[in-house]
Amino acid sequence: MxxxxxxxxxxxxxxxxxxxxxxxxxxxxxxxxxxxxxxxxxxxxxxxxxxxxxxxxxxxxxxxxxxxxxxxxxxxxxxxxxxxxxxxxxxxxxxxxxxQSCGIDLQSVNTKILKIAPKFQNKNDFIQNNDIQELTQLWAAKEAMYKVHGIPTILFKEHLTIKQKSSNDFIGFCAHPKLKFQCKINMHSFKNYLLAFTSEIIDH
The missing domain is CATH 3.90.470.20 (4'-phosphopantetheinyl transferase domain)
Known part of the structure; x- marks a missing residue:
């Protein structure tokens, strides 16, 4: 192909x-x-x-x-x-x-996400349930956001929060003590995959 x-x-x-x-x-x-x-x-x-x-x-x-x-x-x-x-x-x-600095993440949608959700989902994220599609969106969005700077001390659960604006548009917030920024994240789906990518970075 x-x-x-x-x-x-x-x-x-x-x-x-x-x-x-x-x-x-x-x-x-x-x-x-x-x-x-x-x-x-x-x-x-x-x-x-x-x-x-x-x-x-x-x-x-x-x-x-x-x-x-x-x-x-x-x-x-x-x-x-x-x-x-x-x-x-x-x-x-x-x-x-x-x-500009950017991040992209590609994820297949499957039930494995349920096992790792507690490691990356926090109380301020847009999803607070066990919907597999939405959990995968959250995971992909945080992966894409993490890759903007790619610093290992950024922790998904503690430092990254994702809010949803519409079905395909999200905003991510990084609250790392030494690195604070927010970004727009776009989401697309094809077949059984979700693609998340950053489109605008705002450093603080």
Missing amino acids: GLVKIKNVQNGKIGFWKISHDDDLKFAETIFTSYHPNWKNYRNNKRRHQILATRLLAHELCPKNDIKQNKFGKPDLISGTDFISISNDNNYIGLLLSN
Whole structure:
């Protein structure tokens, strides 16, 4: 399948890729070589394919660039002033390219979310029940928000709160002692997946 779609969004664009046996992995080995340079050391073939497919997707959105990862594992473009965020789930990869710090998260909707909900849901979040769809929205929104800065001391339950404006529009608030900001988060669904991505960051 390969490239599924490139979509223009506020402040940037999003690319989607579906992993396929037809992916040109040989070509992927020669591009964006700073992104997971030790990918061959991964024993899991699916993870290796994900990395190479991510390179192919990045090549579609910003072909003359490369991706490095900072000390926390957050991806950054090597050249230019744009920002990047990456997410994958099963056979799909999402990549957000933006003119400001950004975050994207892709999640399949399933009952596993019920087990981890107590670890990320707080009393101020927009959902206070066990609805699987809404819990997945909350999780994806917090993941996308976390990736804006990607600092490990940001805790989902203690520091991040999500409010809902409409069915597809949310606002996130970060109350970390050393990093306070809010952002708009957009939500889209396709098949059995939810995609959350930030569209505007307001630092305090």
